[in-house]
Amino acid sequence: MNNYKSSIALFLKRFFLIVIIYQLSRILFYCINREQFGDFTLETFTGGLLFDFAAIAYINTFFVIFHLIPGNFKYKTTYQRILKIAFYSINLIFIATNFIDIIYYRFTGRRSTFSMITAKGMEKEAVGLIPSFLKEFWYIAVIFFLVSIILWKLIPNLKKINLLETVTRKDYYKQTAYFILSLVIILIIGRGGLQKKPIKIVDAIKYGALSNSALVLNTPFCILKTIAKKEDIDKVNYFDEKELVSIYNPAITLQPTNPATKKNVVILILESFGDENVGRGQTPFLDSLITKSYYFKNGFANGKVSIDAVPSILSSIPSLMNNSFISSSYSLNKINGLPKILKKEGYNTSFFHGAFNGSQNFDQYAKVAGFEHYYGKDQYIGKEAFDGRWGIFDEEFLQFYATKLNSFKQPFFSSLFTISSHNPYIIPEQYKGKFPKGTTVIQESIAYTDFALRKFFATAKKQGWYKNTLFVISSDHTSSGGDQAIDKTNIGKFSIPILFFDPSNPELVGVNEKNFQQIDIMPSILDYLNIKTDMISFGKSYKSKDNFVVYYLQGTYHYIQDDYYLAFANNQAIGLYNWKKDVLLKTNLMQQDKAKTQQMERFLKAYIQTFNDRVINDKLAN
Structure with missing residues (x-):
């Protein structure tokens, strides 16, 4: 038994x-x-x-078996060498995911899951982006390399084996x-213990501040918890059908009294143009345009990554799953x-994205959404403007966009997604030193990109379709930076x-201070x-009296109604705050205002x- 105890x-x-x-x-x-x-x-x-x-x-778990299965065969040198290499290799792979998320968390705001690391649409970008990440965050790679050595x-070897030890039946x-x-x-x-159900990702919120859930979690746990789970939303039954519809119904009927205007519609989705980057000296053109527009001061994204923004903006489908809808x-x-609805009204429809075709599955989603045309890097015509990583610089692609819009029969509906303000944040060589560095990378x-936007509008103004067009501008999500406490x-x-x-x-023209989200755009x-x-x-019109916003991030639902913000997880409210007065969300009002919480x-x-019922049962269309 001494040998066996040594194995244990x-x-x-x-x-x-x-x-x-893991602690380190x-x-x-x-x-x-x-x-x-x-x-x-x-x-x-x-x-x-x-x-x-x-x-x-x-x-x-398998290494428990390999280490402790009864029998003397496991004490052989070859067996032990293979066991050590396997133990080292498999654990190192999972440790690596923790190190990757040290940086990737900045961009997603959540720990990576299996669906995130296996999502289609990033294969070509990875070739260019991985070297950029390694160059920018080289110190993480160095630390990981040292940790691997x-x-x-430090992995101990099996010692003190008595090769002559006999093993009795006992x-x-x-x-x-x-x-x-x-x-x-x-x-x-x-x-996670002997409780009724195994611990889940969302259980991390039980330990400390709401903002610390990603710190409590580790990436291997999040990957393992989602690797075998086909879907990441569950059917819930809080209310019967009659009561449910009386509380909330996403079926909207528009019955205008005036005839349709048939204006062109252009939606520009700006990569990472969160509030932390606007109105602070970096976006003079957008700041100026805001003063000439109908501006939603309290605007919110429905997700933390680009892939969440497209269905939110174009189809009014929020991101209420750990796995992006796309x-x-x-x-x-x-x-x-919007593409299908406006196509029925006689609109020509198109979607533009300057990255590689297939990037983030936008081309596939464009087909599902009903766009007639998709224009990616492969369709770009113009001077050489590849950024060397994953797409066409915004200046040139926006000019290409203006030219293509000029060729479409009116009325047209078109959307473009910019790319240059995406890591690794490359700008053309001729503009190095031209723009302010700002306070974040x-x-x-x-x-x-703001400069490219200015040039696009300068070109658009000269076109006959310009004055017959509604322009809608939205960021896809916030960025990883932000130098003010409220940004966090x-x-x-x-x-x-x-x-x-x-x-x-x-x-x-004017400022609307109601709560407005991407899913309200459609x-x-x-x-x-x-x-x-x-x-x-799942949104509402800007003319509606409703004043709510709902978004989700890794197990926690966030709900804003008027001046109040509610955090909800594990089927219960976990925090209520007056976000207008308490901007840093320091004072939980759940016990003080139980009626508002309920x-x-x-x-x-x-x-x-x-949302869950309609997604699961394929009822997102009338």
């Missing part, structure tokens, strides 16, 4: 070595992204330890008992968004500029154009149930 000790030493490395990666994660989180408390540490143990247990050096019984007990223990650790199995659901490229809150992380500009309508455009139609929209929770539950 060997596994435990290796297991706890991995635990230590969390500390590094916190230090490099410190401005994104609250205080690193003891509660945060213990919660993180729980999730680390769970992930490591899941990953190493240290890990190999010893086999004992070994089998230890083996079964070890499997039971590792599975209990993997599920990359989910629901991406082929029937939808009745992205802001020079933001200024370049669950309000600031989603605050973006949204504006409507109609050069022929001097009355469509019904607002149709309402403005006096289009008679029925639609499924009222908001009731609406949000109905919203969630309606």
Whole structure:
């Protein structure tokens, strides 16, 4: 039995070595992204330890078997060498995901899941973007390389083996008992304890501040929890059908009294133009345009990544899943968004994105959404303007866009997604030093795209279709930067500029202070154009009296109603704040205002149930 006990000790030493490395990666994660989180408390540490143990247990369940299965064969040198290499390699791969998220978290605001790392549409970009990330964040690669060497050096080997030790039948019984007990223990650790249900990603919010959930989690846990889960939304039954419809109904009918105006519609989606980058000296043209537009001061994104913005803006479908709608199995659901509705009204429809064709599955979604034409990098015609990474510089692509719009029969509906203010934030060589650097790494490229936008409008003004066009401008999401405390809150992380500009309508000017989100854009455009139609929209028209916003991030729903903000997770409200007075969300009002909490929770539950039912049952179109 001494040999067997040595095997048990060997596994435990290796297991706890991995635990230590997970703690070191969390500390590094916190230090490099410190401005994104609250205080690193003891509660945060213990919660993180729980999730680390769970992930490591899941990953190493097979190694429990290989280390502790009864029999003398496992003490052979070759077996032990293969076992050590396998243990090292598999654990190092998962440790690597923690290190990748140290940087990637800045751009997504959440830990990576299996769907994120396997999403289609990023294959070509990765060839150019990975070297850029390594160049910019080389120190992470160096630290990981050192950790990989240290890990190999520190992994203990099996020692003190008595090759002459005999194993009796009684010893086999004992070994089998230890083996079964070890499997039971590792599975209990993997599920996070003996509670009724295994711990889930969303359970991280129980440990410390709401903003610290990503700090409590680890990336291997998030990947493992989503690797076998086909879908990441569940059918919920908070209300019966009659009560549900009485609380919230996304079926909207527009019955205008005036005839349709048949104006052209151009939607410009600006990469990473969050509020933290606007009105601070980097965007003089957009700042000026805002004063001539109908500007939604309290604008919000419905997601944290570009792939979430397209269905939100064009089809009024929010991102209420860990997996982006475009990359989910629901991406082929029937939808009745702007392209299909306006096509019925005689519009020519097109979508433009200067990146490689197939980028982020935008071309596939354009087909599903009903666009007649898609123009990517492959369709670009003009002077050489490839940024060397993943697409055509905004200046040239926006000029190409203006030329193509000139060739379309009116009325047309078209949308363009810019790319230059995306990591690695490359601007053309001739403009180096021309734009202000700003206070964050992205802001020079933001200024370049603003310049490209100015040139686009200068060209557009000369075209016959210009004055008969409604321009809608929205950011896709906020950026990873932001030098003010409010930028880091669950309000600031989603605050973006949204504006409507109609050069022929001097009355469509002013500041709207109602809560407005990307999914409100579709019904607002149709309402403005006096289009008679029925639609499924999870947003509302700018003319509506409703004043709500709903968005989601890794297990937590965020709901804004008037001046109040509610955080909701694990089927219950977890925080209520007056976000207008308490801009940093310091004072939880749940106990002080239970009536408001219950009222908001009731609406949000109905919203969630309606969204989940319609997505699962393919009822996103009338």
